[in-house]
Amino acid sequence: MARPAAVIGSLQFGYNTGVINAPEQKLRAFFNNTWMEHYGKPIEPGTCTIVWSLAVAIFSVGGMAGSFSLAVISNKFGRRKAMFIVNILAVIGGALMELSTICSFEMVIALFCGIFTGLTPMFFMAIRISLGSPPW
Numbered sequence: 001m002a003r004p005a006a007v008i009g010s011l012q013f014g015y016n017t018g019v020i021n022a023p024e025q026k027l028r029a030f031f032n033n034t035w036m037e038h039y040g041k042p043i044e045p046g047t048c049t050i051v052w053s054l055a056v057a058i059f060s061v062g063g064m065a066g067s068f069s070l071a072v073i074s075n076k077f078g079r080r081k082a083m084f085i086v087n088i089l090a091v092i093g094g095a096l097m098e099l100s101t102i103c104s105f106e107m108v109i110a111l112f113c114g115i116f117t118g119l120t121p122m123f124f125m126a127i128r129i130s131l132g133s134p135p136w
Contacts, residue, residue: 028052055106062107066114070122073115079123086115 031051035043043051074082093109 024052027055058106059110059113062110063114063117066111066116067118068114069111070115070118074119074122079119079126082119083116083123086112086119089115 028048031048032043035041035047073086076082077085089108089112093106093112096108
């Protein structure tokens with residue numbers, strides 16, 4: 001039972017790391033339209049690439065912040081409750097991804113991925129130990 005759960009949990013990470021490239025053209029057009037509203041001229045290609053690079057890099061920053069908060073969340077709520085609570089971040093990030101053209105969803109999804117990357121092995125290790133099998 002633990003193996004299928006671990007595999008299914010890994011699908012969320014792969015999808016969320018690859019999904020940022022899907023709306024690239026839509027987000028670049030959004031950046032250009034916003035730039036036109038503020039400055040009255042189209043965004044230069046180099047500047048657009050820098051803005052796009054920062055938007056993609058938010059995922060790494062969020063993942064790092066999520067992994068740093070792993071111990072606090074798992075100790076405060078316990079591993080099982082923490083897994084359910086952290087999935088709320090995935091739902092919020094998915095909703096933001098659907099409803100917005102800005103990159104706020106990426107930070108929320110990255111927090112989820114960072115926390116869940118460490119929480120899943122901790123949870124399965126706790127199950128193994130409670131069943132009496134050695135952790136190695």
